Amino acid sequence: MTGLIPRGLRVGAALAWRFIVVIAALYAVVWLMGYLSAVVIPVSIALLLSALMAPAVAKLVAWRFPRGLATGIVLIAGLAVLGGLLTFVITQFSSGLPQLQQQLNNSLNQIKDWLINGPLHLRQEQIQDFINQAIGFIQNNQSSLTTTALTTAGTIGEILTGFVLTLFVTIFFLAGGDNIYSFLVRGVPARVRRRVDVAGRRGFASLVSYIRATAAVAVVDAVGIGIGLWIVGVPLVIPLATLVFLGAFIPIIGAVLAGGVAVLIALVTKSFIGAVIVLAIVIGVMQLESHILQPLLLGRAVRLHPLAVVLAIATGLVAAGIAGALLAVPLLAVLNAGIRSLLHEHDPDPATVDALHSKAAQPNDAKPDEADAEKDNEKK
Template identity: 65%
Template sequence: MIGVGTPDWESSKVPPLLRVSAALSWRFVAVVGALYIVSQAVGYMASVMIPVGIALLLAALLSPAVTQLTRVGVPRGLATGFVLVGGLAVVGGVLTFVITEFSNGLPELQNQVTASLSTIRDWLKDGPLHLSELQLQQYVDQLLETVKANQGEITSGALTTAATVGELLTGLVLALFTLIFFLHDGDGIWRFITRIVPRDVRARADLAGRRGFASLVSYVRATAVVAVVDAVGVGIGLWIVGVPLVVPLAALVFLGAFIPIVGAVITGVVAVLIALVANGPVAAAVVLAILIGVMQLESHVLQPLLLGRAVKLHPLAVVLAISTGLVVAGIAGALLSVPLLAVLNSGIRSLLSDADKHVDPRRVDVDEPQASAPKDLGDEHRVDELGSDDDDKKKESGRGRR
């Protein structure tokens, strides 16, 4: 017969190290499995999740402007319309300017590419390889034959690109539509979401979410400043060297800088390659030196000063987050991974902070950078989990003390 003490006897036969290792192992497996399921679900819903994530980033960028307009008496709906129209006008004007500059500089770039190809052809003939005209023609013919042999794959790739463009336009419409509601009633949407949280911890979850969004606002602001500095620095360097398409390349660096650490480097390599083709190896070396200088300024001055204070993330965590996002959702995942990590970091810090136990979520201004830092506001700002009834009780107790 199995006695009451049998489980204790059996557990005593298991070494403590093995028991602890087993307990940690199954919990680790459970966490990894949950993360895998979440990543698969996000990947499956990428066409919806990515536009919503981009809309959230844009809301973090534009919501302070909407808030400032409402504080001076402008209705929130009208303020949202003003900010959206103004933002679209700025983006449209910048895109029009970039496309015009690219179109104007393209003929010059084509001439320089043709001259560079002629230089390469002469080097192949007169250089150490000493290729003849017949050999060069054979290589060209082989290239044409390869293109013809893979015409089906090229055509299917073009069709895939057309489908991708269609999905991109659909995603842009969804992102714009979502952005309108985030700006107009983001606080109401958040309060509705927090209703699924149990009432006894709802206030802490509400506060953690607001801290996370405040951290996202700080991240977007700091990243925009870093992107402007990168684009201006690289653009001035390209202009001094005389590389064509200065404005489009600077705009490309600006967009790439929103992917921390690696984005500006990748887009800067494009500028180096264009300088190599258009102006030769010396100009490319100068542009590379300028790019390295700008990256050093970003890594050692701007990132610690701005992003370090905004999100408080270790550079290794940023690199791993970008790599994971790139694997899960491509470029969009790399773009959204660091903001997501910043939001989670700030929210978890708020949940673990003793100073946030007595902070009223309604008193947190998510449009101010300092809102992302937990601080104790005192018992006078204690969270009212029961709403107006607790307010009345506090007022009555206050009258009694007086």
């Protein structure tokens, strides 16, 4: 009976059912990660923070600091820097709020004067009717607005819970990451344990390179938009640039929100023309980031093709929203470095692979084994 079926059809059927099984398994994994997103996302962010802070912890440990103390120092310093930046932004905005309110009133008066005396020739009664309708809309939809506020409050509670979990997991990753990793590797069969160990170390090295490249992109965004705001003459340039820097770590939405704040302030302080100029600057910097900085810097740091970086961000955004866009490229970078390592027939001793400075994650054409061999020769 088998001989009656063409060979091409048999091969196609065999490939088809195996493909379906693989897709079903991937779907199950993605569904499970979505179901446990309240845990998966904080743990993933904690891993990113660990990759950012691990080099500093390692440096302090090399200076004979106990690992627990080094972890505490780096975490406290990181939280202090983040808190200081946020406090600076909030303080600057608060101090400039009276001036902004005055300029907003002036802008509203100018708009009102244009509506009455401009080409539209609206009457005072029409403008007042519009304002009354807006107030009535808010009053009539008070229940839905209240429900939205409660939903937002619940979301804020979830964010705070996730922040606490992220901080807790980050502490353990920094303080005992080596022990946790060794425990996980012991679950791998002994015959491939060494190769998997090396692949995991190289994957984490690629993650460290990704975090550094992301920080470089954030700096370029902040400097570019900050210079543009300074040239236009928009107030609060430094806090706005700081806001852009912080927002650049959140793909798409962070840059959009930070740029939107800059455009609104320009609209209040520099009229419509100034807002359009600032909007053009923000769009230009965002295009530079999306099409040049992220593909080239991130692709070069994690040895990924620029097209793969762009597609990974787009796929992550479609599949899991902002969290997916944030985690897609790091996940792809880790998988790329790990798979490249696993495909090599001969791997070095895991103890010789520096997970924080491995040349396997650097932008060169050397294979991982050759890179580590070069490192060993340099040491000799």
